[in-house]
Amino acid sequence: MTEEHAEHILSYGKLTTVWVALLVLTAATIMVTRVELGVWKVWAALAIASVKSGLVIAFFMHMKYEPRLFRIILFVALFTLAGFIGGTFFDVLYR
Amino acid sequence: MSHLEKDSFGAKLGMWLFLFTEMLLFGGVFILYSVYLTRYPKEFGLGGHQLDLVYGATNTVVLLTSSLFAAMSVTAIKTGAKKLTLGLLSGTIGCALIFLGIKYLEWSAKFHHGIYPNSPKLIAGPPGESIFFSLYYLTTGLHGIHVIVGAVLMSWTAVMVQKERLNASDNVTLENVTLYWHLVDLVWIFIFPLYYLIL
Numbered sequence: 001m002t003e004e005h006a007e008h009i010l011s012y013g014k015l016t017t018v019w020v021a022l023l024v025l026t027a028a029t030i031m032v033t034r035v036e037l038g039v040w041k042v043w044a045a046l047a048i049a050s051v052k053s054g055l056v057i058a059f060f061m062h063m064k065y066e067p068r069l070f071r072i073i074l075f076v077a078l079f080t081l082a083g084f085i086g087g088t089f090f091d092v093l094y095r
Numbered sequence: 096m097s098h099l100e101k102d103s104f105g106a107k108l109g110m111w112l113f114l115f116t117e118m119l120l121f122g123g124v125f126i127l128y129s130v131y132l133t134r135y136p137k138e139f140g141l142g143g144h145q146l147d148l149v150y151g152a153t154n155t156v157v158l159l160t161s162s163l164f165a166a167m168s169v170t171a172i173k174t175g176a177k178k179l180t181l182g183l184l185s186g187t188i189g190c191a192l193i194f195l196g197i198k199y200l201e202w203s204a205k206f207h208h209g210i211y212p213n214s215p216k217l218i219a220g221p222p223g224e225s226i227f228f229s230l231y232y233l234t235t236g237l238h239g240i241h242v243i244v245g246a247v248l249m250s251w252t253a254v255m256v257q258k259e260r261l262n263a264s265d266n267v268t269l270e271n272v273t274l275y276w277h278l279v280d281l282v283w284i285f286i287f288p289l290y291y292l293i294l
Contacts, residue, residue, distance in 0.1 A: 009173045010166065019163040026155050026287075030148075033292040045288035052284045060166040061277045062270075067104070070111055077115035081122040088126050092133060 008065040018059045025052050103267035110271040114278050117241075121282050124234050128289060131226050138223025142231070143294025145210070150201045151291035154194050155283065161190030162280040165249075165273040175263040177256065184253040187276065191246035198239055202232075234286055241279045248272045 029048040033041045058064040063071065132139050168183035205228075209216035212232055217225040252272045255261045261269050 007173070009170055012167055012170060015163060015166050015170065018166075019159060022159045023156065026152070026159065029288055029292060030152060033288070042293045045293050049284050049288050053281050056162065056277055056281055056284070060162050060280075061274055062169075066107070070108065073108075073111065073115065077118055081119060084119075084122065085126055085129075088130060092130050 008062075010059065010062070010065075015059065018055055022052055022055060025055075103270075106267045106271060107274075110274050114274060117278055118281075121234075121237070121285075124230070124237065125285060125289065128230050128234065131223070131230065135221075135223025135226065138221050139227050140294050142224050142227035143290060145205075145208075146231070146291050147201060147204070148291050150197055151287055154197050155287050157190050157194050157197070158280045158283050161187045161194070162277055164190065165276045169266070169270055169273055172256065172261065172266045172269055173263060177259070177262075180256050180269075181253055184249055184256065188246050188249050188253070191242055191249070194242055195239065195246075198235065198242075202235075231290060234290070238279070238282055238286060241282070245272075245276045245279050248275060 025048050029045050032044045032048070035041070037044065057074070063074065164183045164186040168180050168187065171180040171183055205211065210228055211217075212229055217228060249272060252261065252269050255268065
């Protein structure tokens with residue numbers, strides 16, 4: 001065999017724990033948006049969706065165990081998207 | 096074939112770069128949504144309340160579960176459990192089909208009420224409502240196409256596992272297909288609150 005850098009295999013238990021956390025967060029986001037919080041419910045829902053995405057990317061997509069280069073390009077992509085969103089809203093709100 | 100050393104690092108990096116273009120694609124659709132939401136908050140509110148929360152929430156649970164099966168299939172193949180890998184892949188495909196079935200019911204109900212792109216009802220109504228439903232069909236349709244592509248890729252991967260072309264030592268193709276599947280789940284994680292919850 002060639003130099004096989006120690007491959008990280010996630011256990012079924014850990015994956016199931018992540019899945020349970022995702023279901024709990026889904027229930028939380030439904031409950032929090034049934035309450036009349038005005039604009040805060042939008043931010044609450046987006047915050048929960050971001051946490052859920054973080055869990056999916058880190059564990060299901062294995063990002064936590066990939067080389068650092070993967071995380072760097074992930075953040076470049078996220079910053080690019082955030083830049084588009086920020087730029088668009090700067091235009092929409094202050095035109 | 097066997098003398099060919101597979102470079103799984105390069106393969107995965109390439110897959111991630113592709114996934115970033117997908118993120119930007121759906122990101123663009125979400126920007127459209129949020130800009131029109133600030134312009135037509137009332138119509139978007141009325142439109143959003145016509146969507147069925149039960150369908151949306153059920154599909155969220157179905158997709159999260161399919162993602163769990165997909166992630167588990169990677170663990171299974173790496174530990175050499177071929178039968179379990181195939182079972183988990185079938186589970187993922189099954190969830191994809193349930194998702195599409197629910198989507199079909201949801202869309203047919205909307206069509207039945209005269210709500211579809213360019214329908215007479217929407218043309219006669221306020222522009223904000225028509226934009227809301229156009230974006231709804233665009234976003235969930237684009238996502239639905241990704242679900243179909245994901246299910247086809249997953250079936251192809253299952254055949255490769257069955258033939259043992261993918262096995263405990265060579266399985267980056269399976270990993271990449273599951274990465275694609277998780278992206279489909281990620282997009283839905285944002286579609287669900289934006290369309291079904293916050294309005």
